[in-house]
Amino acid sequence: MIALSNSYYGNTWRHQMVESFEEAAKQAKQDGKIQDYIIVNGDGTTNQQMSQMADLILRKVDVIAIDAASESALNGTIQKACQAGVKVVAFDSIVSAPCANTLGFDFVQYQGDMAREIAKRLGGKGNIIIVRGVKGSAPDNDMYKGQTEALKEFPGIKTVATVYGQATTSVAQSAVANVLPSLPHVDAVLGQGGGDDFGIAQAFEQYGGAYADKMPIISGGGSSNFIQWWSERNRKDGYSTVSMNTTPGIGGAAFWLAYEMAKGAKPPRTMTMPVAVVDEKNLDEYLKMPPGTIVSPSFSQDWVQKTLLQAPAK
Known part of the structure; x- marks a missing residue:
């Protein structure tokens, strides 16, 4: 058994x-x-x-x-x-x-790779939020380690807030929405997957303002809802990011x-x-995934x- x-x-x-x-x-x-x-x-x-x-x-x-x-x-x-x-x-x-x-999974390596990719897209400068995952878990600790170690290579990038999203859409959305009013302009967000990516996107869309026309670069965590949102933004204004997920x-x-x-x-x-890795090259392959699922x-x-x-x- x-x-x-x-x-x-x-x-x-x-x-x-x-x-x-x-x-x-x-x-x-x-x-x-x-x-x-x-x-x-x-x-x-x-x-x-x-x-x-x-x-x-x-x-x-x-x-x-x-x-x-x-x-x-x-x-x-x-x-x-x-x-x-x-x-x-x-x-x-x-x-x-x-x-x-x-x-x-090699959480440190893959989250470090994703953080470096987004930092390079920012030209090595900007403000970011880190949305951590399930508090106390080994994956959260390892992913956070990978992110922060990678960001040390880019002294022009400042982490303006760190919150816990519990790798969940609703929790991540609420956590980001709660801190946004007190922050300077945010250029990117590093999440940990599990659906937090779509929650983060929703928080910025609802906040509006300067983000209505130019969304921050949000690291994808492989959720189908985020992939649909990403594809629509890409067709609308060329929005580009990368997604890696366990x-x-x-x-x-x-x-x-x-x-x-x-x-x-x-x-x-x-x-x-x-x-799993998703970018603009293979984005269309995942558009038929059922809502609320992970690649x-x-x-x-x-x-x-x-x-x-x-x-x-x-």
């Missing part, structure tokens, strides 16, 4: 991630590969996730795939799982427990990796997933076997 322990279920990205895990699990159960699977979602707190993990250990699941609320706070519980013979793969928001395999399809990859581990596979200790390929059992299990050890 394979279990998913998802610490947070409050944004589009996490919903899609859970759906991709469940889709793979249902297929595996239908094909007779697993007896059953369990999915538990949390409220973002480590205490609740520790309690849910303890229950999964008592239920003697074979593997727990965990999207963690904290990089370190769950290590003791994870160690207990390993000692009880339960294998653990931490993905997306990973952990530092030595007995867990990890399947993550793919919620990692849920499916995490399931198949857990399945292979349950069968005895010994994957590398650390594995890295690709990110993401799906990852099959075959992909996991060929790409993750045969990846060089790190």
